[in-house]
Amino acid sequence: MFASIKGRSVIVTGAGRGIGRGIARRFGAVGCRVLVVSRTLSEAQRVAAEITAEGGAAHAFAADVQRAADMAAMAKTAVDIHGGIDILCANAGIFPAAKLGSMTEADFDKVIGTNLKGTFLAVSACLAVMKAQKSGRIILTSSITGPVTGYPGWSHYGASKAGQLGFMRTAAIELAPFNITVNSVLPGNIATEGLAGLGADYVRSMEASVPLGRLGSVNDIANAALFFATDEAAYITGQSLVIDGGQVLPESLAALDEMRSGS
Ligand code: NAP
Numbered sequence: 109m110f111a112s113i114k115g116r117s118v119i120v121t122g123a124g125r126g127i128g129r130g131i132a133r134r135f136g137a138v139g140c141r142v143l144v145v146s147r148t149l150s151e152a153q154r155v156a157a158e159i160t161a162e163g164g165a166a167h168a169f170a171a172d173v174q175r176a177a178d179m180a181a182m183a184k185t186a187v188d189i190h191g192g193i194d195i196l197c198a199n200a201g202i203f204p205a206a207k208l209g210s211m212t213e214a215d216f217d218k219v220i221g222t223n224l225k226g227t228f229l230a231v232s233a234c235l236a237v238m239k240a241q242k243s244g245r246i247i248l249t250s251s252i253t254g255p256v257t258g259y260p261g262w263s264h265y266g267a268s269k270a271g272q273l274g275f276m277r278t279a280a281i282e283l284a285p286f287n288i289t290v291n292s293v294l295p296g297n298i299a300t301e302g303l304a305g306l307g308a309d310y311v312r313s314m315e316a317s318v319p320l321g322r323l324g325s326v327n328d329i330a331n332a333a334l335f336f337a338t339d340e341a342a343y344i345t346g347q348s349l350v351i352d353g354g355q356v357l358p359e360s361l362a363a364l365d366e367m368r369s370g371s
Contacts, residue, residue: 114139117190122200124151126300130326136164173226179233199249205261223268244288280346289345296352320353
């Protein structure tokens with residue numbers, strides 16, 4: 109049984125849909141006060157209302173993780189409304205596909221700017237508060253794509269997600285004296301609105317490549333994020349946790365066939 113983290117102030121970026129929504133609702137369900145952040149205010153408000161309807165405490169805030177001023181305003185709002193920032197889930201991310209040769213400089217900048225620079229800006233905005241209180245938990249949403257695997261069309265995305273882990277390792281060392289931990293969740297293929305946007309063929313092929321036989325749910329990721337925020341995880345920092353139903357394990361397609369043959 110884990111100790112309660114009820115009452116802690118949590119910011120979740122990219123929480124209007126998908127994994128971020130799942131993380132926000134999970135923290136809300138254990139009694140945390142959640143600031144639900146996305147660019148689309150109506151979606152953030154809907155998620156905050158869901159948390160409130162389930163008996164939790166949440167507020168919505170519209171912000172773009174690419175903008176330092178938005179991130180500063182986000183941190184200030186969490187302090188003003190929820191009394192501090194105990195946990196930051198830097199989750200906002202995009203994954204538009206473009207193969208090398210047709211990928212433009214603007215494509216590259218947008219993905220790096222959102223996923224990697226956005227992580228830096230969200231973390232930076234929360235640091236003064238966490239340092240002053242001498243405690244904090246930072247949880248990044250990275251991916252298996254980049255740190256572990258590759259997929260045609262996602263070289264910029266893979267670079268951004270691997271970059272988050274490089275950022276995490278040095279941040280974890282720099283922030284350790286302030287009792288702030290920095291860890292990452294690495295989702296495999298998770299059933300979200302964003303993933304559905306990649307098309308039915310993509311979703312079917314991913315389902316077929318997961319040894320546990322299904323796409324992940326947003327709760328599968330939210331539970332791991334919640335673990336990194338518990339008191340019991342206080343001694344874990346600079347680490348990454350793959351949550352992918354075993355997707356990165358098979359050495360080859362033959363390994364999956366062999367598994368399915370059951371012999
Ligand atoms: P999603 O369904 O597309 O949701 C993304 C959320 O992020 C939305 O609420 C979106 O709202 C918000 N967002 C996007 N750009 C933003 C920005 N610049 N500033 C603030 N918020 C922004 O995506 P998802 O599938 O849940 O993915 C969430 C995270 O998990 C991403 O970092 C992604 O790389 C990672 N991930 C996902 C999977 C997967 O299989 N789904 C696998 C590995 C890693 P607005 O557009 O309104 O801002």
